[in-house]
Amino acid sequence: MPRLDLLIAHNLGLSRGQVTRAVRAGRVQTPEGEPLRDPGLKIAPSALPQTVIFAHEPLVLRVRYHLLQHKPVGVVTALRDDRHRTAYELVRGAPLGRDLRAVGRLDLDTSGLLLWTTEGALLHRLTHPRYAVRRTYQAALTGPWRAAARARARRRPPPRDPRPPPARRRRGPPRPPRARRTGALASITIASGKFHEVRRIFAALGAEVLGLCRVSFGPLELPRDLAAGEHREIDLHALFAGTLHPAPLARAKRPMKCRPTRCSRTIDMSEETPGAGSGIPHEQHSSRMGSLSEKTGDSSPCDPESRRELHLRVGARIACTEAEGPGRRFAVWVQGCDLRCPGCCNPEFFARDGGDSVAVATLADELRAARDIHAITGLTVLGGEPSEQAEAVAALCKSARDLGLGTLVFTGRTLAELQAMPEARALLDAADTLVDGRFDARRREPPDGRRWIGSTNQQIVHLTPRHADPALWRGRDHVELQIDAAGRLTAHGAPDLLRRLLKYVVKTRDFFTATSSPCPSPTAS
Known part of the structure; x- marks a missing residue:
């Protein structure tokens, strides 16, 4: 704990000896007039800022400002x-x-x-x-x-004339620059x-x-x-409480692949080879697209009290997206799926040993930070198969509910199958809406059908009225662009638009590399 003499010296810019002499002379008092004669008096940080009287003048003692x-x-x-x-x-x-x-x-x-x-x-x-x-x-x-x-094209300089320009003489005072x-x-x-x-x-x-x-x-x-x-x-x-979480470190990149199905892709603008990027899948068994900046770092407990803490095997997550459900949402892709639907755009999330183990408490802190910074309105859980980690997903959804956020879960299992699983009952209690059923590549949802749904056999189950408005689920999907702090552009959305967009980005790769702008494209206000 800080000492009285050191605090006064730090706040007034005096030497410690000057303050010690003043304290012992009775020139330092409490606001009530009681003298403080012990220079080594310890003051708890929780009691700061605190006011004392120094040389008949009030002084606020601080350790930070x-x-x-x-x-x-x-x-x-x-x-x-x-x-x-x-x-x-x-x-x-x-x-x-x-x-x-x-x-x-x-x-x-x-x-x-x-x-x-x-x-x-x-x-x-x-x-x-x-x-x-x-x-x-x-x-x-x-x-x-x-x-x-x-x-x-307009930034290219005109051809230079090898001849020197003729000398010019201007009479009178120089003209001021035109506003x-x-x-x-x-x-x-x-x-x-x-x-x-x-x-x-x-x-x-x-x-x-x-x-x-x-x-x-x-x-x-x-x-x-x-x-x-x-x-x-x-x-x-x-x-900034709970918001200053370090961004995840970059992982090894794989060649970009453009599948004919709906998907999300990340392109690293720092690469020099055209066409290289980081293919990151986007959707659960429902062929639901995703918006992933990169896989997140591992968070393991380091103290005895956190050893029993619930952990979720996470393939990827993003703090704010408008392409994973109604409004702005925090999206989490869980790792591991035994269903392995044919045609699924997320085969990277099939293996149970992939991804990272992240504490549910850490995800809850990130949810709170995303709500405060990005004004998100909900949490979306995809995969992978969320029901295979039902306990941890239920705890995460409950944390989102406690923060006033809606919860949307995409699962390959039907509602009846989940109700027959004892471990999934808590998940059903914590979710506002389910999109259930296996993804069937032969029965794809038409472009003018339900938003965020992969195939026509899948059902939207509203467990609460939060997302029950039919207007939320009507309309056409869109393409969303994000550029993270490392300069990687993430594009995701409708498959046809996404394919055309990826081709355009690859062609204009030199332009994006030259600007190296880690920010969204500027929008007129």
């Missing part, structure tokens, strides 16, 4: 600079101002939300690309961006903070950025009532 600043244009993110005013000058007078460090950087001509903290470990977690904290920017552009091929008008507004979300990344992304799309403002960082949004140059205290630990 975080603040949110609205950085104005024309200010650099630095502690000192010889040419420009620094953002640190605007927060220097805050508590523990000597220890404040900026969370990331904003350019000289970029404004918006900038976080400051005194904790190095927290700063690392908020800025390291592995944790993939999302940042959203609003940009004023010279005009709408063009298609990739058109943008590349350019904003041609389009856009918002873009990225999960890393590389040098001039947003500007380079739009430049690759053929649009120049005239103005840029960061409007959100993770769950934090720039307050509308906070003027440029002002700041306010916040608690980053409370705001």
Whole structure:
């Protein structure tokens, strides 16, 4: 626990000897006026921040401090600079101002939300690309961006004339640069903070950025009532609680395969060989497609109390998708299936010894983080066969229910078969909706049929009214694109559109490699 003299010295920037003498002289008192004469008095961290009276002035003792600043244009993110005013000058007078460090950087001509903290470990977690904290920017552009091929053609420099240009003389004072008008507004979300990344992304799309403002960082949004140059205290630990989970490490990649069935594929833009990628299946026995950024890391218990914790064998998972059921959902593909339906697009999930063993508590924490960050509305469990891990899947669905999320389970077994399995009764109690029955490749669901259903023999069983609205299950499927923090593009959706999209991505591979943008495609706002 921190000592009284060290806390005062840390908060006031005094030496420990100066504080010790002041304490013993009775110059440090409680708010009630009682003197504190023991410099080594221990103060519990849970009791901080705490107010004392030092030299007849109130002093708030802190061990950490975080603040949110609205950085104005024309200010650099630095502690000192010889040419420009620094953002640190605007927060220097805050508590523990000597220890404040900026969370990331904003350019000289970029404004918006900038976080400051005194904790190095927290700063690392908020800025390291592995944790993939999302940042959203609003940009004023010279005009709408063009298609990739058109943008590349227009970026080619004209042939150079070997002759030197004739000298020109201009009479009178130089003309001021002509102000350019904003041609389009856009918002873009990225999960890393590389040098001039947003500007380079739009430049690759053929649009120049005239103005840029960061409007959100993770769950934090720039307050509308906070003027440029002002700041306010916040608690980053409370705001980011349970959300700073490291992104999974990349695994060995396999050649991309385009099957004629509905599927999901991930293409690694860092590869130089055209056509290489990472084939990741998408759907359960219902030929349900998936949206998988990559397989997730193993999470094993390391303390005696967690040895009895339920674990789920997971083939893959994704925090937010709109292609796995109604609304935004957290999707989990379980590993292992004894049914092995012919024509299933997920043969990688058949083997029981594949995937990773992940604690249900870890998945529940990720669910909570996805709800807070992505505003998901439900959990979808596919596979593999969820009923073969019924106890763990039921516990995960119950955790989702406790968070106010709906639960949707795709299973190859029928409702009658599940009701005859004692271990599956808890799963039926925790699920809101089942899509049951084997996938039959000879009886595929027509394009204008039910959404998210693989074959016509499969039934939608509503165990609660949560997803019972027939309108949720009508309409055509779509293709969804995601780019993760490692720069891999994941495409999934309707098979015909997906095949055409994959061919286009392979043809334009050089363009995506040049931009290397770990973010969704920018959308006009």
